[in-house]
Amino acid sequence: MEMISFNIVAYVTMILWLAGCLFIVFGKKGNILTISGNIMVFAGALLLIAYLVILWINLERPPLRILGETRLWYAVLLPVVGIAIYLRHGYKWFLYYSLFMASVFLVINITKPENFDKTLMPALQSPWFVPHVIVYMISYALLGASSYVAARGLYFQYYRQPKPESLKISDNIIFTGFAFLTLGLVFGALWAKEAWGHYWTWDPKETWAMLTWLSYLIYIHFRYRHPQKTTSALWIIALAFVVLLICWLGINYLSVAENSVHTYSGQ
Amino acid sequence: MTTINKKRQFWQYPWSYREGFLIAIALVIAGFAIGYVIDKEVKAITFPENLVTGGVIILLLLITHLFFRKHEFVKWIASVPAAISAISAYAFLVLLMGFIRQNPEESSEFLNRTGLSHLTSSQAFLFAQMYFLVTLGMVTLKRIIPFKTKNIGFMLNHLGLWITIAAASLGAGDIQRVSMEINDREPVFVGTDQQGNMLDDMGLAIQLIDFKMESYPPKAFIVDRESGDILNLKNVFSLEMGARGNILGWEVEVVDFIEFGVGVGDKFHKVYDVGAAPAAYVTAKKDDKKLEGWISCGSFRFPGNFLDLGGNELLVMDRPAPKSFVSEVKIYTEDEEVFETEIAVNSPVTVNGWKIYQYDYNHDMGDWSDISVIELIKDPWLPVVYTGIFMLMAGAFYMFWTGNRKKTE
Numbered sequence: 128m129e130m131i132s133f134n135i136v137a138y139v140t141m142i143l144w145l146a147g148c149l150f151i152v153f154g155k156k157g158n159i160l161t162i163s164g165n166i167m168v169f170a171g172a173l174l175l176i177a178y179l180v181i182l183w184i185n186l187e188r189p190p191l192r193i194l195g196e197t198r199l200w201y202a203v204l205l206p207v208v209g210i211a212i213y214l215r216h217g218y219k220w221f222l223y224y225s226l227f228m229a230s231v232f233l234v235i236n237i238t239k240p241e242n243f244d245k246t247l248m249p250a251l252q253s254p255w256f257v258p259h260v261i262v263y264m265i266s267y268a269l270l271g272a273s274s275y276v277a278a279r280g281l282y283f284q285y286y287r288q289p290k291p292e293s294l295k296i297s298d299n300i301i302f303t304g305f306a307f308l309t310l311g312l313v314f315g316a317l318w319a320k321e322a323w324g325h326y327w328t329w330d331p332k333e334t335w336a337m338l339t340w341l342s343y344l345i346y347i348h349f350r351y352r353h354p355q356k357t358t359s360a361l362w363i364i365a366l367a368f369v370v371l372l373i374c375w376l377g378i379n380y381l382s383v384a385e386n387s388v389h390t391y392s393g394q
Numbered sequence: 395m396t397t398i399n400k401k402r403q404f405w406q407y408p409w410s411y412r413e414g415f416l417i418a419i420a421l422v423i424a425g426f427a428i429g430y431v432i433d434k435e436v437k438a439i440t441f442p443e444n445l446v447t448g449g450v451i452i453l454l455l456l457i458t459h460l461f462f463r464k465h466e467f468v469k470w471i472a473s474v475p476a477a478i479s480a481i482s483a484y485a486f487l488v489l490l491m492g493f494i495r496q497n498p499e500e501s502s503e504f505l506n507r508t509g510l511s512h513l514t515s516s517q518a519f520l521f522a523q524m525y526f527l528v529t530l531g532m533v534t535l536k537r538i539i540p541f542k543t544k545n546i547g548f549m550l551n552h553l554g555l556w557i558t559i560a561a562a563s564l565g566a567g568d569i570q571r572v573s574m575e576i577n578d579r580e581p582v583f584v585g586t587d588q589q590g591n592m593l594d595d596m597g598l599a600i601q602l603i604d605f606k607m608e609s610y611p612p613k614a615f616i617v618d619r620e621s622g623d624i625l626n627l628k629n630v631f632s633l634e635m636g637a638r639g640n641i642l643g644w645e646v647e648v649v650d651f652i653e654f655g656v657g658v659g660d661k662f663h664k665v666y667d668v669g670a671a672p673a674a675y676v677t678a679k680k681d682d683k684k685l686e687g688w689i690s691c692g693s694f695r696f697p698g699n700f701l702d703l704g705g706n707e708l709l710v711m712d713r714p715a716p717k718s719f720v721s722e723v724k725i726y727t728e729d730e731e732v733f734e735t736e737i738a739v740n741s742p743v744t745v746n747g748w749k750i751y752q753y754d755y756n757h758d759m760g761d762w763s764d765i766s767v768i769e770l771i772k773d774p775w776l777p778v779v780y781t782g783i784f785m786l787m788a789g790a791f792y793m794f795w796t797g798n799r800k801k802t803e
Binding site (some may be wrong): 244245246247248249250251252302303304305307309315317320321322323324325326327329331334335336338341342344345348349351352360373376377381382 | 400473474475477478481482488489491492493494495496514518562569571610630632715716717718719722727739740742743749751769771773776779781786787789790793795
């Protein structure tokens with residue numbers, strides 16, 4: 128797969144999203160502008176999904192091995208979450224956020240092309256590979272979305288009128304995201320037993336994954352006990368997302384993780 | 395006692411976060427201090443001590459719940475503030491693990507004595523885990539005795555986690571890992587455990603019939619003549635018959651490709667012999683320069699070849715990356731069973747309670763290797779851990795189903 132075609136797909140997708148968002152901004156509920164905007168946003172996401180499918184076929188392996196590929200998945204799944212929540216609840220700002228974040232990831236992949244290499248080491252050739260990573264990417268997309276809700280909530284908390292209902296949205300997203308996070312962790316453990324002989328070895332990635340899981344666990348318990356304390360809850364989401372980012376992207380830069388089985392550099 | 399809400403003294407019931415975090419901090423500090431003073435790591439207990447310990451813990455938690463659940467302390471230990479302090483203590487130690495290299499051999503004396511360089515076998519970790527299991531255990535008992543069906547999701551998540559962590563910790567001492575180098579000459583029944591002890595009581599003997607390895611097409615790299623650095627890491631070119639592409643401005647084309655070849659002079663010939671290596675006849679064009687020749691990665695037996703592109707650049711072939719490696723083996727068991735099977739990465743074989751894994755091979759000889767390293771692993775607590783893990787999975791599906799609707803309870 129040549130990176131050229133990726134760039135074209137990414138640019139077309141982002142133009143569709145941008146145009147679609149502008150249409151939605153100026154459109155009124157149910158009129159032709161909004162509907163065309165919705166269609167463009169959809170078309171952009173579908174184009175990206177189609178590219179991912181073709182990439183998968185061309186590579187002859189699941190495109191889930193290197194960081195650039197997981198960013199691509201994120202750029203596909205985040206708009207799916209965004210569009211679903213937009214259609215379900217009508218939150219336009221949520222759609223803009225998810226499309227913006229997905230575009231950021233597309234731009235990173237354009238500016239930092241990593242080779243789409245066909246080799247897949249034997250340890251990764253497992254039926255667990257696809258469910259493990261996709262479940263994680265769905266979870267990351269949901270939890271990333273919740274972090275935006277939290278940032279927005281904190282902004283309103285400190286500079287405008289507090290909006291307690293923003294936590295209701297993030298609660299729903301985090302519950303679902305946490306369930307996926309649990310499944311990702313557990314699938315990883317079951318896979319590790321088959322591949323490396325033990326289900327948990329405190330590999331640096333596992334350590335940070337456990338930390339991410341514990342952070343959201345704290346959030347869920349805190350919300351359960353103190354539904355009224357919204358500011359603290361919003362801060363917990365923000366911190367938990369920092370941990371998630373270190374686990375996903377920062378781990379490659381940590382010196383402790385040199386020998387991790389999970390450091391997916393381009394080679 | 396009238397000012398309970400606002401000016402409650404420390405350690406005056408009902409307890410809350412302050413007490414929880416103080417207990418957590420005290421446990422962690424005490425753990426590190428004890429570790430430093432006694433200078434010993436926590437040894438995993440083995441059967442039957444671990445089973446007895448597990449039984450005693452469960453019994454104590456049950457007695458506490460059944461007879462003292464009205465006590466303020468017991469009420470508190472099963473509360474969210476206690477839970478959050480316990481999760482935080484545990485998370486704090488995991489955070490340290492995320493930043494401090496867990497390798498006692500390369501760490502300072504201070505890190506080794508406190509246990510910071512081997513946190514999972516430190517006293518602090520043991521104490522934090524105990525605190526975690528006590529709070530989690532007490533809240534679980536509170537919700538499942540007496541049992542109500544509406545608490546099923548709660549039970550799956552909490553009891554599942556308790557079983558997973560308790561069984562993984564208590565069972566750790568019973569895990570046996572034995573590596574064994576097998577060959578195609580005779581059955582091997584002796585292996586080495588992780589401490590370097592020779593073991594021969596596995597009740598198995600294994601002989602290698604054939605070690606089979608498949609590889610991906612080798613990659614072409616342009617390397618710097620002086621430093622040996624690869625210059626085109628981000629621009630991979632796979633050497634296959636007819637492949638064309640651009641590497642650092644060079645138009646490269648593979649005119650001929652031999653999977654098993656041996657070089658004679660400047661030319662490579664198709665030869666299927668021990669140590670034969672892939673070779674490719676390539677042309678490389680840049681501006682008005684055109685070069686061609688054989689490149690090969692060579693092997694333990696035959697030398698390779700590269701194409702000199704002039705300047706400081708050399709076009710070389712990388713050793714092919716393994717696609718799969720499989721040991722075809724014959725296994726003899728104690729009860730005189732003999733059978734043949736295949737052991738591959740990601741597909742271990744189970745025999746008499748041992749899971750047998752493909753572990754390593756002779757990297758120099760690859761497909762031509764007459765040995766293979768396998769690993770035999772026994773983990774008698776695995777079914778218990780998996781029970782917990784499957785409860786957690788079921789609990790996660792339950793969360794999809796109900797979302798956070800139950801929060802209003």
